[in-house]
Amino acid sequence: MVRICIIYDKLRFEEKKIYNDIQQKGFEATLVDGKSLIFDTESSKSDSRFGDIILQRVISYNRGLHLTYCLEQMGLPVVNSSSVSEICGNKLITSLILKKNGVPTPKTTFAFSTESARECMKKLGYPLVVKPIIGSWGRGVYQIKDQSMAEMMLDSRQENDNSFSRIYYFQELIDRPSRDIRCIVIGDQIVASVFRYSSENEWRTNVAVGGRTEMAPLTSELKEIVLKASNAVGGGILGVDLMEDKERGYLVHEVNNTVEFRGASAVCKSDIAGAMTDYLVKMSSK
Amino acid sequence: MKKECKDCGAELTIPQDSMVGEIITCPDCGTDFEIVSKTEDTVEMKEAESVGEDWGQ
Numbered sequence: 113m114v115r116i117c118i119i120y121d122k123l124r125f126e127e128k129k130i131y132n133d134i135q136q137k138g139f140e141a142t143l144v145d146g147k148s149l150i151f152d153t154e155s156s157k158s159d160s161r162f163g164d165i166i167l168q169r170v171i172s173y174n175r176g177l178h179l180t181y182c183l184e185q186m187g188l189p190v191v192n193s194s195s196v197s198e199i200c201g202n203k204l205i206t207s208l209i210l211k212k213n214g215v216p217t218p219k220t221t222f223a224f225s226t227e228s229a230r231e232c233m234k235k236l237g238y239p240l241v242v243k244p245i246i247g248s249w250g251r252g253v254y255q256i257k258d259q260s261m262a263e264m265m266l267d268s269r270q271e272n273d274n275s276f277s278r279i280y281y282f283q284e285l286i287d288r289p290s291r292d293i294r295c296i297v298i299g300d301q302i303v304a305s306v307f308r309y310s311s312e313n314e315w316r317t318n319v320a321v322g323g324r325t326e327m328a329p330l331t332s333e334l335k336e337i338v339l340k341a342s343n344a345v346g347g348g349i350l351g352v353d354l355m356e357d358k359e360r361g362y363l364v365h366e367v368n369n370t371v372e373f374r375g376a377s378a379v380c381k382s383d384i385a386g387a388m389t390d391y392l393v394k395m396s397s398k
Numbered sequence: 399m400k401k402e403c404k405d406c407g408a409e410l411t412i413p414q415d416s417m418v419g420e421i422i423t424c425p426d427c428g429t430d431f432e433i434v435s436k437t438e439d440t441v442e443m444k445e446a447e448s449v450g451e452d453w454g455q
Contacts, residue, residue: 123419173452248454
């Protein structure tokens with residue numbers, strides 16, 4: 113019997129759903145709190161808690177990534193791999209990889225100090241969008257409409273002693289409808305595609321800031337771009353987010369490594385957790 | 399199952415189907431608690447980690 117281990121640090125709807133689904137399909141499931149784990153350079157694959165394959169669902173990017181390095185060092189298969197986690201957890205790396213692989217993506221500019229960020233914004237002009245390179249749910253994502261807002265953002269970043277706060281990620285503001293698209297990719301299958309509409313008085317479309325979801329038709333063009341984005345980052349279980357630019361069409365702006373699917377599962381007929389289980393079972397024998 | 403919030407004393411309701419690792423938020427003061435162990439009639443909780451800047455999906 114295939115044994116699947118789910119590593120988490122905060123149990124969400126998704127982890128519970130996947131855990132129950134694995135058991136319902138007749139496989140063994142274990143839930144392991146990533147916060148409780150200890151590894152050393154001698155740790156070996158014989159640790160039975162981890163089963164045949166590990167699904168990494170840790171909410172903290174740094175914790176998840178470093179746990180994955182340890183687990184892979186022990187020779188254990190982890191979905192998603194450390195390489196995929198590294199790319200998807202960092203928006204700067206994601207943007208570079210998408211561009212390198214010919215995936216349409218918004219034009220994005222990076223700066224590495226307060227002074228260069230100020231110069232960069234003056235050069236780019238307003239409005240523009242600033243995002244933290246690490247983090248989710250629309251947190252720290254702002255539309256900078258003029259120079260006074262730019263200065264406020266720089267002040268707030270300077271007060272933060274997080275090393276990533278001195279790395280600036282500026283993106284062009286896309287002329288799009290008040291929605292984006294979230295596609296859930298598992299291996300080479302797209303199991304769900306939904307529109308995420310922004311709520312009233314809010315331009316961000318994240319479900320975490322009140323966005324609502326609706327099923328989105330999976331056109332052949334959308335399918336092609338989503339699979340191209342998934343392959344570019346290394347594949348696995350992913351959430352690909354796209355915007356619809358009024359002139360250029362689909363633009364991929366993010367690929368999520370521990371994708372949340374509560375919103376999508378409420379409106380899609382497909383069994384997302386079930387498809388994840390099937391993929392993990394398939395990957396456990398590779 | 400009911401528990402008392404360690405911060406403000408308000409009553410916390412622990413859903414029957416809750417699992418170890420889940421977060422219970424105090425309805426009065428907003429403190430998050432993580433379930434660390436659970437049996438049919440007992441539940442142990444500790445204050446949950448605060449949301450990190452690197453939290454996400």
